[in-house]
Amino acid sequence: MSKLCVVGTGPGNYDLITPEAIKVLENSDIIMGYEKYIKLIRPAIKNKSLEAGPVTEELERAKKAIEYVLSGKTVSIISSGDSGIYGMAGIVIELVAAHNYDIDIEIIPGITALNSAGSLLGVPFMNDFCSISLSDRLTEERDIIKRIRAAAEGDFVTALYNPVSSKRTELIKKAREIMLEYRNMNTPVGIVRNAYRDGQEVHISTLDKFLDIKMDMVTIVIIGNSMTYRYGKYMITPRNYGNKYEL
Structure with a gap:
């Protein structure tokens, strides 16, 4: 059949x-x-x-x-x-x-691209998270911005798909500005390009500096929440075990 x-x-x-x-x-x-x-x-x-x-x-x-x-x-x-x-x-x-x-x-x-990028960064998605595509080809920019603000206000770890294209370079800057209204400038941000492909690049930066790193349509940007921290080459978003158990 x-x-x-x-x-x-x-x-x-x-x-x-x-x-x-x-x-x-x-x-x-x-x-x-x-x-x-x-x-x-x-x-x-x-x-x-x-x-x-x-x-x-x-x-x-x-x-x-x-x-x-x-x-x-x-x-x-x-x-x-x-x-x-x-x-x-x-x-x-x-x-x-x-x-x-x-x-x-x-x-x-x-x-998923989110899983692939997350595995290369450590455990950024160990607590509540969301994903938002910055592509405005099928979604209006105003709706994308509304979702970014909701994610920022809700303190979700946020994965940004399609952060930059050859014609769309400003929306990632707006996303950063919105996140900075709710999160510390030193919040860890992971940038993974070509995950598990030739030309793979993995970076951990901060919310105030991550725009300095090359991004395109095969890049995933992962912005930590208020609890996310960096340990060496890893991004860690705690699952709050430390609040319940002695580690």
Whole structure:
């Protein structure tokens, strides 16, 4: 029976793709995705029909995948990280629901960019946290700013996806200004670029200085909460064990 699979491939390192994701890809007739993500996982998709395209063609890719499935093919669309977090699973299910297509959809989870970056920094997410994308391509800037302020006021550890693009450079500055209204200037900030890929960079800075570090669309910025501290190469957000037990 034909099926549409939306597969999270993790950060791109072959060793961090789940066995289930590899099995699904091997059993697909056609594999579709952003050309860069296809390239990252080529060892898992030998001898398969591949359709790679630009990152901005999510809607067209989802429509074409549905057409293939309706014609009897099993198709996998890949997303880096987890397909259900800023990934392709969203547009696929929205399209199917909008047109009431009777097709089988399977979503295969993957290691998120947030998980990947967090593991390289230590334990920044050991207490309550949130993630916010600074991309204003599909979300209005005013809504992004409202969410940043809510995260800052709520003292959440905050992961910022898509912090800077070639055209969007000011929103990360506004995010910093808002956070500084609620947090100490020395609050640890982790910056991870190309997590578990070639060119990986891991930095720990502070809220007042982190803008000095290179950032782009493959960067995750993790801003600690009021309790987060630095220990050597690690960011630590305490789980409050020290308040209940003698460490």
